[in-house]
Structure formats: C-alpha cells, structure tokens
Amino acid sequence: MRWAETLEDLLASNATPGTETHGGRSAADLLLDPDRLMRPERLGALAPSRMSASRSLVNKMITEKWSVELASLDIDASARGRAIYRICAGAWTFSFVAYSFEPVLEGRTGRIIGQNWDMAGSLVEGEISDADVETTAVELPKLYAGRATPGTLVWCRSNRSLRLFDHVVDRLADGVQPDLDELWGVGYLMRNTGLDGNGTFGTRSFLALEADHPLRVPYHAQMLAAYLMREFSVDLVEHMARLRNPGAPRLAPELRRCLGLGNGSALGLVFFTNTHPVLIDRWLSLRQRAMVRAAGLPLDDGRGYGDHLAGVLARALRFYAEDPFTYLAFEDPGCITSDLQCALDDLARLRTDVPTAVAGDLLSRLDGVVSAEAWEVVAAALLELIPDQVDELTADAAVHEILQGAPGATVAQMRTLLSTEYAWALRIDMDAPGARAYVWYKSRDAEEPRRGPADEVPDGRNWALDLPGDLQRLDRALAGAPAGETMARFLATRPELRGIAERAQGLGGTLYHSPHMNMLDEAFRPVHIVRFMNAAFHGLDRTVDSQDRNVLGLLFQGAPTRDELESAQEWAYPAKPAGKAKGTAQ
Amino acid sequence: MNATIDVSLRELKFTVGRALHAAGVAAGAVNPVRDLLVDAQALGHDALAELHRSLPQLPAHHGAIRVSRLNGHLSIDGLGQPAFLIAPAVLDLGVAEAAGHGGAVVEVSNCTGPGMLAALAGRAHLHGLDVSVLAGSGRGVTTTVGQQPGRAWTNGTTAPGALLLFSAGDRAAGPPTPRDAAGGHIARLLADGSRVDADLWWAVYDISNGALTPDSILSRQHAGSSVLDEFGQIVGEIGEDDDYPQIQAMSRTARLAEPTNN
Known part of the structure; x- marks a missing residue:
C-alpha cells in the first residue's frame, strides 16, 4: 500500500512489521492507513502514550534528573499570596511563580472569558527577579492586553476543585488524611483553565528556543507549567491546613501521587488541529512509525517483549477497571476493561500457538474484535517496548510550519494531487441538507472559540476550515483551466484559491495532517478532535466528555511528585492506592 | 519619540x-x-x-x-x-x-x-x-x-x-x-x-x-458548559463541580446554558 511504503521508507529500521494477518490486515496496514486513522472518531479513540507531551516531559525529567524546589511560599489564610518554584534542568534553571487568589464563586468559569481564577502562574527562564514578579502580577490578569516579561515561556491559570479542595484542607486540618474515594472520584485539587505561550502575550516563541533548551519539544513548556500547577495545588492545600492547625500532616505520598491536574478543553483544540497541519502530521507520523517498529518485535525471542507487553496491558486493565467516571461519547471503561482482558487472553494464546509471533500480530487479531479505544490502548502499549527509541523520536517533533506552494506545477498535476490525496474530501456532498449547518467563530470577548447554528450567527465570520468545500471549489476551477498551465498563471487571476492550493501542495506527500471531516456538518461531533488533542497529544487520562464539545480530564495522575523524581520508574496507568479508603488518623 | x-x-x-x-x-x-x-x-x-x-x-x-x-x-x-x-x-x-x-x-x-x-x-x-x-x-x-x-x-x-x-x-x-x-x-x-x-x-x-464576533447571551451558549443568569452572566459551571451545593442552588435560579447545537 502506498502509505505503508511511504512511511516504511522513512523507518530505516530492520524491524519487520506484524505479518500474521489471519485473513485480515497487517498491523502496519492498520496503523498507517490514513483513511482509517484520520477519521475524527478514530483520532478521538487514540490513547495517551509515551509520546504524549505530558508523559514524555515527565520521562525526560526523570531521565535527565531534573529537580524542582519550592523556593518560597507566602500565602495568607484567605489564600492570597505567592509561591515561587525553582526548576533545575541540567545547566538550565527556570522559575515558576504561582499567584494565589481568594476564591470567588460568582462568575466562576474555566472559560477564557472568565475573570476570576484561584491561581495564575508564569514559567520563566532563569531566576526571576523581584521586579519581574511584580510586573507579571500586574500584566498577567490582563491576558491579551498584557505583556510578559523577557524570558517568559508560559502564562497559566487554574481553579480549585470545589468538591475536593475544601475536603482535603478540612481533613488535614483535623489531623487525618482525606477520604480516598473522594480523591479518586475527582482526581485533582486544581483544574487548568489556560496555558498560553509560544509568542502569546509576548512570551518566547518556541521555535526560537536554543538547541540545548530543555523545553524545545512541542508542548513541553506548557506541560512543565501544568506539572508545577499540580505541585502548587498540593502545596497550597497543605499550607491552608497548616494555617488552621500547625500540626496538620502532609498529604500522604501515595495520595499526593494519585492526584493529577484537572484540565478542561473545548473547541479551541479543533482550531489548533486546523492551523497546525505540519505539526500534527509530524507528530502522528512519528507516533505511528514508532508503533510499526514495535509491532515487529518478537514476543518470545528471549528479550522479554512478550512479558513486558503483558505487564503493561495488565496495568492498563486495572486502570480502566478502577475508572470512577461516566462517559457519553466515549467507550464505557467497563467495556474497555473486558476488551483488554480479551487482549491479554489472546496475547497468551498467541505466544503459545505461534512461537515466532511478533507484537503486531496481536493488533491484527484484535482488529474488529475489540472496541477502537481498547485497540488503541494496546497499540499505545507497544511503545513501552521501545522507550529509548520513542523518546528519541519525540525529541525530533519540532517542525517549521510554513506551507510552501509549488507554483511551477501544472493544473493537471494539481488535479492529480487532489484526486489522490483528497478523495475523501472530494466525495463529500457539501450541498446536502445540513452540510453547512454550523458557523465556527471567535468571540470578541477574549477570543473564545465558539460554534453555533448558522442562523444564530448571521454576522459571524466563519473561521472553520472548510477543507472539503475549499478543495472542491479549487478542483472545479482547475477543471476549467488548461491542463498545462502553471499554478502560478492559474492563481494570478484566482488569488482567492491560493491559500487552499498552497496548503494542499505544501502538505503534498504527507498523510496525517488533516482530520477527514466536514466540521460544518450538523452531524460532526467536535469532541472527538478535542479528545484526540487532549488524550493522544497532551496525554490526559479520564477524558470525560460533555455536550459533544467539552472534555475534562487529568494530567499527571500517577506521575512522580517533585520529591520522587529522582527514584521514579514507570508511572503510567496508576493503581488506586490501597488501604486508606477513609480518613486515617496520623 | x-x-x-x-x-x-x-x-x-x-x-x-x-x-x-x-x-x-x-x-x-x-x-x-x-x-x-x-x-x-x-x-x-x-x-x-x-x-x-x-x-x-x-x-x-x-x-x-x-x-x-x-x-x-x-x-x-x-x-x-x-x-x-x-x-x-x-x-x-x-x-x-x-x-x-x-x-x-x-x-x-x-x-x-x-x-x-x-x-x-x-x-x-x-x-x-x-x-x-x-x-x-x-x-x-x-x-x-x-x-x-x-x-x-x-x-x-x-x-x-x-x-x-x-x-x-x-x-x-x-x-x-x-x-x-x-x-x-x-x-x-x-x-x-x-x-x-x-x-x-x-x-x-x-x-x-x-474579524471577531461581538459577544451576546446567545453567543455565550455556543461554547463551554456554563450556568447563565437572565442577563447572560455566568454564575457557575456545569462539570466536576455540579454537585456542589452552592452551584446547584444557583442552577435552580439561573438558566442552564443548554447547547442548542448538539
């Protein structure tokens, strides 16, 4: 198949992808087929993995022996004040300032249009000066009208979990640990409501980061800020308890570790996929490529891959079995648990029946047998077999995102490109009822991404990426032009088609840049793309959906806390702590 | 200058x-x-x-x-x-x-x-x-x-x-x-x-x-999962905190921003 050849050319690997097809498709075929992978429902099913930004950052922190220190904390009984963290990453030092505010219930929202946050933070290169701490305190609340101080990488903000935060403070102040079920049922003390960097508000552009900069990998800077918000949330809760009772205990390490950082995301991530096709393609190509490499590993050649895979799947199974949340658009965790048990059973059979089996054979056998989400958990587990290679690929994810046209190409060549790479888009009937039901727009109020029925947004500029519509318009116009005419000549009189022509040409030959979707259609469900970015790209677990457009989830659940970085091992798929189901006296 | x-x-x-x-x-x-x-x-x-x-x-x-x-x-x-x-x-x-x-x-x-x-x-x-x-x-x-x-x-x-x-x-x-x-x-x-x-x-x-779209009560319902009052002001959030008594109380007196597009 063409896509397999394209990527296998890039593999430069001696590994042999899964070959046992059982009359079905090979693992490489299943992993690399863009018509399968790029459907929104499939993208939404992709599981967090070692390549996800949050996981790869923490693994880097562990491997490179980063240290995180709480340098100062000056917060009063109403929660107003500041904390400063110092992060040492090899020869680099970073500062994180957390500004804490007294919670205000009125007008409380995680949306960017909100004005009241329980904390805001700034991740800065080097040791932050007192003057910059003061300047940031003034500038950060202004958001788009504010200016970050030099060396700032990320501005962030978060709100407390109303349910859990006070419960934990109360329990610790009473001298006991919080209720485990309460902790496990929420999963976080604070919820991220915004991570902004890469030039926003005057922060540093990530492509300009130095070659040895520890945060060069896309989203590592934002994820470090998120990790530090998680640290701050626990430090704050312990501090608030100590202000009430100087003898209050610290949160038990196993409870602290099982808490993540909450995260709420929505439509903005759909815009992100639209405007970063080069990055999306690069990241997905590396991910799927790595999976194909791992799929070729023999299960039982003495190197322990079969046992390792079984171990990861067993941890994943327990993780889903202990999932306390309810999902709407996504697979029920009980079903995923059953499917993972099926995968484990099948893995055992495979190892018995086929001594020469490779890891990818399991994927072939499970195709069509288990749910898409469970299949993708198994695929993600393969990456744990080649951790060093995955980490190496992840470090190579930064790209220049310029889309360059090919003005010397002929009209005929352009049409060939469209028919071969965009057959899915040319097939969509954009005149069908409901095909243009929605308008995607940005509010003038803090640029919040929104999506509404076309008749409810009569004056709204449509910021949707109408890929099917644009490509069809281009194809129709090309059909009326001389086949041998250059695109330069063609576009000289049709400049309104230059954007889509350059996009198609600039992405030519790549396979994973754009979800195969009509995002204007009444049947389109944004939540799949939001989850793709949240789960697969960022690494969120427990991605609870609502209203087909919002996803809440957990970052860093089970990740080592700053006190554990030095000795941490594999941490994905954490188990629910045992033995502290109710508050326990110290 | x-x-x-x-x-x-x-x-x-x-x-x-x-x-x-x-x-x-x-x-x-x-x-x-x-x-x-x-x-x-x-x-x-x-x-x-x-x-x-x-x-x-x-x-x-x-x-x-x-x-x-x-x-x-x-x-x-x-x-x-x-x-x-x-x-x-x-x-x-x-x-x-x-x-x-x-x-x-x-x-x-x-x-x-x-x-x-x-x-x-x-x-x-x-x-x-x-x-x-x-x-x-x-x-x-x-x-x-x-x-x-x-x-x-x-x-x-x-x-x-x-x-x-x-x-x-x-x-x-x-x-x-x-x-x-x-x-x-x-x-x-x-x-x-x-x-x-x-x-x-x-x-x-x-x-x-x-190029951006002016805000409106209707427009605010095109994103998020907020509880709005009669003036379109956000008074709470439906989500992990929806069982919190104060938010529930506000929800009873406010209009839930039910999505009209899903």
Missing part, C-alpha cells in the same frame, strides 16, 4: 491576518498576503504602517493581476492594488519562470507601495532563489513600466513600479525545515520579536478585532 512595543511572530501573524479578513480580503487569499507582510516586517520594512495605510482601499481589490510577456520577460500589471496584496502572485510567477530558465526577470507596474516587493526575498529563499529588486528610473525600468503615473514609494522616492531579478540562491529548493527558522529574518523575529510603534500596533489590533 513614540512608545514602542515588541510583538512576537505569533502576534504579528494573528493581528495582520485578522486585519486583512476584517478589511474584506478574500478568506482564501489572506494567509499568503499575511505571510508576505510578516516577512516584510521581519526584513525591516514598515509593513505594519503600509498595511494600516492601505486598509481603506483593500475592499475595492481582489488581488488578481494581469500578466503579459514583454521583451522576453514577464510583465505584471498590478491594476492599481497595494504591492503586498499582489506580491504572492509575483512570487509564484517569478519562481515558475525561474524554474524553466534558471532565473527570471519580472516587471511589476501599477501598484502602490512597491517597496514591499523586496520582502519576496524571504519566501523566494525557500524556493532556492535570491531576489533583487530594482526600482525607479534606473536600469531600463521606466522604459517598460511607464504607463501609469508614478506612485509614492515607502522609502520616499517616486517610481512607477519595480523590476525583480530572480536568480539561483545558496539554498537548495525544498520544504521549510526547523533549520530555516534557525537563521535569517524569521529567526530574528522569533528570537526578538518586532519592535513597532505602540499606537500603530494597537490601531491595527483594534481593526483586527473586527
């Missing part, structure tokens, strides 16, 4: 792009024009000022040009449009012409602010080409591009158009790589931002906001 502000590449792209949208430039034409203006700003031209000056005339233009061959080289009639609006077409034609001949000479006439064409060097570099821009009365330009009245250059001289020479550069043609961001004008913009007149920046910024 006026106050200045350092803006990032990202901010420049967003603001310039939205300003072009707000000015009525066709959606499909915006990004190439935006990128040219960003390149121009990075190369030291006052592209933001040129954009601001030209915004009122943009709604009347489409960006299309007239192409002919004159004395063996390409001649482009800009039809009186701002040079930055037609620059992507000029680049395309120069690159396509150079591909067949190893180099190209392109005359551009009848455009305003032709100094912006110098910014084509940024993109031409990625195609493996250097661009030299000759302008004014020298080197035969006026003999072939003299039909239109002279127009003001951004550098203060007067000329009717420009003569562009596309020639092989020191970079092989090919898609951009991270290395392209490590050197050159975009690298400087990424590292240091662009220092611009603050009043000018906020003037263009305000114009760019015209």
Whole structure:
C-alpha cells in the first residue's frame, strides 16, 4: 500500500512489521492507513502514550534528573499570596511563580472569558527577579492586553476543585488524611483553565528556543507549567491546613501521587488541529512509525517483549477497571476493561500457538474484535517496548510550519494531487441538507472559540476550515483551466484559491495532517478532535466528555511528585492506592 | 519619540491576518498576503504602517493581476492594488519562470507601495532563489513600466513600479525545515520579536478585532458548559463541580446554558 511504503521508507529500521494477518490486515496496514486513522472518531479513540507531551516531559525529567524546589511560599489564610518554584534542568534553571487568589464563586468559569481564577502562574527562564514578579502580577490578569516579561515561556491559570479542595484542607486540618474515594472520584485539587505561550502575550516563541533548551519539544513548556500547577495545588492545600492547625500532616505520598491536574478543553483544540497541519502530521507520523517498529518485535525471542507487553496491558486493565467516571461519547471503561482482558487472553494464546509471533500480530487479531479505544490502548502499549527509541523520536517533533506552494506545477498535476490525496474530501456532498449547518467563530470577548447554528450567527465570520468545500471549489476551477498551465498563471487571476492550493501542495506527500471531516456538518461531533488533542497529544487520562464539545480530564495522575523524581520508574496507568479508603488518623 | 512595543511572530501573524479578513480580503487569499507582510516586517520594512495605510482601499481589490510577456520577460500589471496584496502572485510567477530558465526577470507596474516587493526575498529563499529588486528610473525600468503615473514609494522616492531579478540562491529548493527558522529574518523575529510603534500596533489590533464576533447571551451558549443568569452572566459551571451545593442552588435560579447545537 502506498502509505505503508511511504512511511516504511522513512523507518530505516530492520524491524519487520506484524505479518500474521489471519485473513485480515497487517498491523502496519492498520496503523498507517490514513483513511482509517484520520477519521475524527478514530483520532478521538487514540490513547495517551509515551509520546504524549505530558508523559514524555515527565520521562525526560526523570531521565535527565531534573529537580524542582519550592523556593518560597507566602500565602495568607484567605489564600492570597505567592509561591515561587525553582526548576533545575541540567545547566538550565527556570522559575515558576504561582499567584494565589481568594476564591470567588460568582462568575466562576474555566472559560477564557472568565475573570476570576484561584491561581495564575508564569514559567520563566532563569531566576526571576523581584521586579519581574511584580510586573507579571500586574500584566498577567490582563491576558491579551498584557505583556510578559523577557524570558517568559508560559502564562497559566487554574481553579480549585470545589468538591475536593475544601475536603482535603478540612481533613488535614483535623489531623487525618482525606477520604480516598473522594480523591479518586475527582482526581485533582486544581483544574487548568489556560496555558498560553509560544509568542502569546509576548512570551518566547518556541521555535526560537536554543538547541540545548530543555523545553524545545512541542508542548513541553506548557506541560512543565501544568506539572508545577499540580505541585502548587498540593502545596497550597497543605499550607491552608497548616494555617488552621500547625500540626496538620502532609498529604500522604501515595495520595499526593494519585492526584493529577484537572484540565478542561473545548473547541479551541479543533482550531489548533486546523492551523497546525505540519505539526500534527509530524507528530502522528512519528507516533505511528514508532508503533510499526514495535509491532515487529518478537514476543518470545528471549528479550522479554512478550512479558513486558503483558505487564503493561495488565496495568492498563486495572486502570480502566478502577475508572470512577461516566462517559457519553466515549467507550464505557467497563467495556474497555473486558476488551483488554480479551487482549491479554489472546496475547497468551498467541505466544503459545505461534512461537515466532511478533507484537503486531496481536493488533491484527484484535482488529474488529475489540472496541477502537481498547485497540488503541494496546497499540499505545507497544511503545513501552521501545522507550529509548520513542523518546528519541519525540525529541525530533519540532517542525517549521510554513506551507510552501509549488507554483511551477501544472493544473493537471494539481488535479492529480487532489484526486489522490483528497478523495475523501472530494466525495463529500457539501450541498446536502445540513452540510453547512454550523458557523465556527471567535468571540470578541477574549477570543473564545465558539460554534453555533448558522442562523444564530448571521454576522459571524466563519473561521472553520472548510477543507472539503475549499478543495472542491479549487478542483472545479482547475477543471476549467488548461491542463498545462502553471499554478502560478492559474492563481494570478484566482488569488482567492491560493491559500487552499498552497496548503494542499505544501502538505503534498504527507498523510496525517488533516482530520477527514466536514466540521460544518450538523452531524460532526467536535469532541472527538478535542479528545484526540487532549488524550493522544497532551496525554490526559479520564477524558470525560460533555455536550459533544467539552472534555475534562487529568494530567499527571500517577506521575512522580517533585520529591520522587529522582527514584521514579514507570508511572503510567496508576493503581488506586490501597488501604486508606477513609480518613486515617496520623 | 513614540512608545514602542515588541510583538512576537505569533502576534504579528494573528493581528495582520485578522486585519486583512476584517478589511474584506478574500478568506482564501489572506494567509499568503499575511505571510508576505510578516516577512516584510521581519526584513525591516514598515509593513505594519503600509498595511494600516492601505486598509481603506483593500475592499475595492481582489488581488488578481494581469500578466503579459514583454521583451522576453514577464510583465505584471498590478491594476492599481497595494504591492503586498499582489506580491504572492509575483512570487509564484517569478519562481515558475525561474524554474524553466534558471532565473527570471519580472516587471511589476501599477501598484502602490512597491517597496514591499523586496520582502519576496524571504519566501523566494525557500524556493532556492535570491531576489533583487530594482526600482525607479534606473536600469531600463521606466522604459517598460511607464504607463501609469508614478506612485509614492515607502522609502520616499517616486517610481512607477519595480523590476525583480530572480536568480539561483545558496539554498537548495525544498520544504521549510526547523533549520530555516534557525537563521535569517524569521529567526530574528522569533528570537526578538518586532519592535513597532505602540499606537500603530494597537490601531491595527483594534481593526483586527473586527474579524471577531461581538459577544451576546446567545453567543455565550455556543461554547463551554456554563450556568447563565437572565442577563447572560455566568454564575457557575456545569462539570466536576455540579454537585456542589452552592452551584446547584444557583442552577435552580439561573438558566442552564443548554447547547442548542448538539
């Protein structure tokens, strides 16, 4: 198949992808087929993995022996004040300032249009000066009208979990640990409501980061800020308890570790996929490529891959079995648990029946047998077999995102490109009822991404990426032009088609840049793309959906806390702590 | 001296792009024009000022040009449009012409602010080409591009158009790589931002906001999962905290922002 050849050319690997097809498709075929992978429902099913930004950052922190220190904390009984963290990453030092505010219930929202946050933070290169701490305190609340101080990488903000935060403070102040079920049922003390960097508000552009900069990998800077918000949330809760009772205990390490950082995301991530096709393609190509490499590993050649895979799947199974949340658009965790048990059973059979089996054979056998989400958990587990290679690929994810046209190409060549790479888009009937039901727009109020029925947004500029519509318009116009005419000549009189022509040409030959979707259609469900970015790209677990457009989830659940970085091992798929189901006296 | 502000590449792209949208430039034409203006700003031209000056005339233009061959080289009639609006077409034609001949000479006439064409060097570099821009009365330009009245250059001289020479550069043609961001004008913009007149920046910024949609009670229901009161003010959030007594109480007295689109 063409896509397999394209990527296998890039593999430069001696590994042999899964070959046992059982009359079905090979693992490489299943992993690399863009018509399968790029459907929104499939993208939404992709599981967090070692390549996800949050996981790869923490693994880097562990491997490179980063240290995180709480340098100062000056917060009063109403929660107003500041904390400063110092992060040492090899020869680099970073500062994180957390500004804490007294919670205000009125007008409380995680949306960017909100004005009241329980904390805001700034991740800065080097040791932050007192003057910059003061300047940031003034500038950060202004958001788009504010200016970050030099060396700032990320501005962030978060709100407390109303349910859990006070419960934990109360329990610790009473001298006991919080209720485990309460902790496990929420999963976080604070919820991220915004991570902004890469030039926003005057922060540093990530492509300009130095070659040895520890945060060069896309989203590592934002994820470090998120990790530090998680640290701050626990430090704050312990501090608030100590202000009430100087003898209050610290949160038990196993409870602290099982808490993540909450995260709420929505439509903005759909815009992100639209405007970063080069990055999306690069990241997905590396991910799927790595999976194909791992799929070729023999299960039982003495190197322990079969046992390792079984171990990861067993941890994943327990993780889903202990999932306390309810999902709407996504697979029920009980079903995923059953499917993972099926995968484990099948893995055992495979190892018995086929001594020469490779890891990818399991994927072939499970195709069509288990749910898409469970299949993708198994695929993600393969990456744990080649951790060093995955980490190496992840470090190579930064790209220049310029889309360059090919003005010397002929009209005929352009049409060939469209028919071969965009057959899915040319097939969509954009005149069908409901095909243009929605308008995607940005509010003038803090640029919040929104999506509404076309008749409810009569004056709204449509910021949707109408890929099917644009490509069809281009194809129709090309059909009326001389086949041998250059695109330069063609576009000289049709400049309104230059954007889509350059996009198609600039992405030519790549396979994973754009979800195969009509995002204007009444049947389109944004939540799949939001989850793709949240789960697969960022690494969120427990991605609870609502209203087909919002996803809440957990970052860093089970990740080592700053006190554990030095000795941490594999941490994905954490188990629910045992033995502290109710508050326990110290 | 006026106050200045350092803006990032990202901010420049967003603001310039939205300003072009707000000015009525066709959606499909915006990004190439935006990128040219960003390149121009990075190369030291006052592209933001040129954009601001030209915004009122943009709604009347489409960006299309007239192409002919004159004395063996390409001649482009800009039809009186701002040079930055037609620059992507000029680049395309120069690159396509150079591909067949190893180099190209392109005359551009009848455009305003032709100094912006110098910014084509940024993109031409990625195609493996250097661009030299000759302008004014020298080197035969006026003999072939003299039909239109002279127009003001951004550098203060007067000329009717420009003569562009596309020639092989020191970079092989090919898609951009991270290395392209490590050197050159975009690298400087990424590292240091662009220092611009603050009043000018906020003037263009305000114009760019015209591409965004005014807020309304209905509009606020097109995102999030908020509890709104009768005035459209957010009083709470449906989500992990929806069992919190105070939010529940507010929910009973407020209108739940049920999505109307799902």
